[in-house]
Amino acid sequence: MAAADTVTVNLAVPRRRLTWPPMTGKLATGLIIAGLITLFGLVGPLFVQDPAKVDDIGLTPPSAEHLLGTTQTGQDVLAQLAHATRGSLIVGAVVGLLTLILSGFFGIVGAYAGGWLDEAFSLFTNVVLVIPGLPVVIVISAYVADRSLLLVAIVLAITSWAGSARVLRGSTLSLRSRDYVLASRVAGERRWRILLVEILPNLIPLLASQVVFAVIFAILGEAGLSYLGLGATESFTWGTMLYYAQNGLALRLGAWWWFVPPGLMLALFGAALSLINFSIDEIINPKLRNQTRGARRGWRMSREQLRRAKESTL
Amino acid sequence: MRYLSRKLGFYLVALWAALTLNFLIPRMMPGDPVEIMLAKLGQKGPVTPESREAIEAMLGTDSSRPLWAQYGDYLAGLANGDLGVSLVFFPAPVSSIIGQTLPWTIGLIGLATIISFLTGVGLGTLAGWKRGSWMDNLIPVTTMFQSVPYFWLALILLFLLGSVWPVFPLNGGYDVYNVTPGWNGPFLASVVYYGTLPALTIILSSIGGWMLGMRNMMVSTLSDDYMVTAEAKGLRSRRIMLRYAARNAVLPSISGFAISLGFVVAGSIITEAVFSYPGIGSALLQAVGGNDYALMQGILLIITLSVLGANLLVDLLYSVIDPRIRARG
Numbered sequence: 081m082a083a084a085d086t087v088t089v090n091l092a093v094p095r096r097r098l099t100w101p102p103m104t105g106k107l108a109t110g111l112i113i114a115g116l117i118t119l120f121g122l123v124g125p126l127f128v129q130d131p132a133k134v135d136d137i138g139l140t141p142p143s144a145e146h147l148l149g150t151t152q153t154g155q156d157v158l159a160q161l162a163h164a165t166r167g168s169l170i171v172g173a174v175v176g177l178l179t180l181i182l183s184g185f186f187g188i189v190g191a192y193a194g195g196w197l198d199e200a201f202s203l204f205t206n207v208v209l210v211i212p213g214l215p216v217v218i219v220i221s222a223y224v225a226d227r228s229l230l231l232v233a234i235v236l237a238i239t240s241w242a243g244s245a246r247v248l249r250g251s252t253l254s255l256r257s258r259d260y261v262l263a264s265r266v267a268g269e270r271r272w273r274i275l276l277v278e279i280l281p282n283l284i285p286l287l288a289s290q291v292v293f294a295v296i297f298a299i300l301g302e303a304g305l306s307y308l309g310l311g312a313t314e315s316f317t318w319g320t321m322l323y324y325a326q327n328g329l330a331l332r333l334g335a336w337w338w339f340v341p342p343g344l345m346l347a348l349f350g351a352a353l354s355l356i357n358f359s360i361d362e363i364i365n366p367k368l369r370n371q372t373r374g375a376r377r378g379w380r381m382s383r384e385q386l387r388r389a390k391e392s393t394l
Numbered sequence: 395m396r397y398l399s400r401k402l403g404f405y406l407v408a409l410w411a412a413l414t415l416n417f418l419i420p421r422m423m424p425g426d427p428v429e430i431m432l433a434k435l436g437q438k439g440p441v442t443p444e445s446r447e448a449i450e451a452m453l454g455t456d457s458s459r460p461l462w463a464q465y466g467d468y469l470a471g472l473a474n475g476d477l478g479v480s481l482v483f484f485p486a487p488v489s490s491i492i493g494q495t496l497p498w499t500i501g502l503i504g505l506a507t508i509i510s511f512l513t514g515v516g517l518g519t520l521a522g523w524k525r526g527s528w529m530d531n532l533i534p535v536t537t538m539f540q541s542v543p544y545f546w547l548a549l550i551l552l553f554l555l556g557s558v559w560p561v562f563p564l565n566g567g568y569d570v571y572n573v574t575p576g577w578n579g580p581f582l583a584s585v586v587y588y589g590t591l592p593a594l595t596i597i598l599s600s601i602g603g604w605m606l607g608m609r610n611m612m613v614s615t616l617s618d619d620y621m622v623t624a625e626a627k628g629l630r631s632r633r634i635m636l637r638y639a640a641r642n643a644v645l646p647s648i649s650g651f652a653i654s655l656g657f658v659v660a661g662s663i664i665t666e667a668v669f670s671y672p673g674i675g676s677a678l679l680q681a682v683g684g685n686d687y688a689l690m691q692g693i694l695l696i697i698t699l700s701v702l703g704a705n706l707l708v709d710l711l712y713s714v715i716d717p718r719i720r721a722r723g
Contacts, residue, residue, distance in 0.1 A: 203404070203407060206404065206408070207407060207411045209653060210408050210653075210701060210702055210705050211408070211411070211415065211698055211701070212697055212698060212701050214663060215663065215693070215694050215697045216415070216419070216694065218663065218679075218682060219419060219682075219690050219691075219694050220419060221682075222682040222685075223419070223420065243653065296541065300543050300544075303543045303545075303546075304543065304544065304545060304664050307543075307545045307664065307667075308663070308664065308667055308679060310682065319543075322543075322545075322546065326549070331549060331553050331557075332557070339546075339549075343542070343543065343546040343550075346541075346542070346543050346546065347541055347542040347543070349541075350541025350542070350543075351541045353541075354540075354541055
């Protein structure tokens, strides 16, 4: 009996493994920076003082008491930075999730279903794509007086999912006509199972890179919106910090400890996510890996080899 | 021709969607512009029912009529080019404000974007052609510029080149004291001088994306079979690079250019806010600050229309560059 058991185990079809990106220097740097910033956003606010607490020591440079100095009204910059990191990451996460859902729905489901549904979804996607997002967001923000972080994130997501949906649609169209998908259809697999088990796993790298893009876009977009004074009210993000720094003339007064940290965090986080995306891109597009013209050059015969080859044929 | 008619049909649908969105946003939002304005007036003194009617008439939101009738009025007004009267610049009509500010935006943003696109694609071609060269290693640096928030980069450049070393003016579109607007030499020179720094910030922050995209497409194209054939034929490398590789690799960049136009207009709002540039973005922000809903709607409409128009142009251009599209359509 025991022997028969092992035989059945061995006959089982091996599970398909997801290809993880090779751990290159780029990917490791990106993951470490993004991880550290996320950690700071998660636990930082627990250890710092109240970010809104006003004090009579305005615009002091970094000291032992205030590691990153104070703002014009004596608020601790480090405390604000911790809360702002959390706020910006929340916006990024919400927009990333919503983009995943919306672009997956309109891009993948539409392209897979085909027919009039695909036509309708694709038309809708393209229309949303050509209508410029930020002006719409600005006008919507102008109408709503009290904006929560969530509202800003939702508005950003609604105006920004279309690009990803278009990319996903393209890939789904090419995948659904592959031989193995047709084979599983012939084998009588149900339609939703083909979509979830045969097609979706192949789209995961692409989905991941689109979500990473959406997160970068959302965090930068929120910062821009906040800089214009139209971001979330009553909450801290990197953008609102820069807005208050700008209004408090931090730049003119040379208060670098106020406006450099949030900008630097934005830049570092954006760069880290871009580095992660480079690595995902190399999975999606194997041609970007090192097997191109430059690599082929190496196959050429050197002068020495050519001379020898000539001599031997003479 | 089928390609053309399909495209035109699509842009008609997009135009309708944009017009309807512009109509619906103010009516779907929780904050009623009439109420907001009445509340502002109410702080200064008692408000009569007549003033409410006056404000509704001015904004074109007559709450007593059904929605579809308002929609009809709105479309009829648009057909006559009537966008209402601005509140911030009272009594100027919205259309004249847009007429004054739009050329500034198109001049600055349009030129900067085209320069950035051409330079970026050119450098990307070289970087992809000579993979691993110093130019190729430059790309991560330029993408760093992209992940820096645009306004932060602009503010720091403004601080360095405007305040610390005063090479460029701090704000504005031209020297208001010494030159008179018009087609004269000093005015144009002043416009170029004032526009250089804003344009520079736009180019710096956007060139990385074009370079990276073009470089990646070049790398993909270079591993295609016809490249090997071209090399085997013994063509000059300049010809292989430009006619064989770049021509095919540039196609996604061109369609990306169309999509990015929307972001360009959006970015212009922030550029103009940083440099106090007298363009349409500044006008939009002033409208937002002053609760000028008619102006806001008008500007949103014009921005959307110009993005749609630019997209249409790029689509038409695309069919000229890529013969496959004409053949397939």
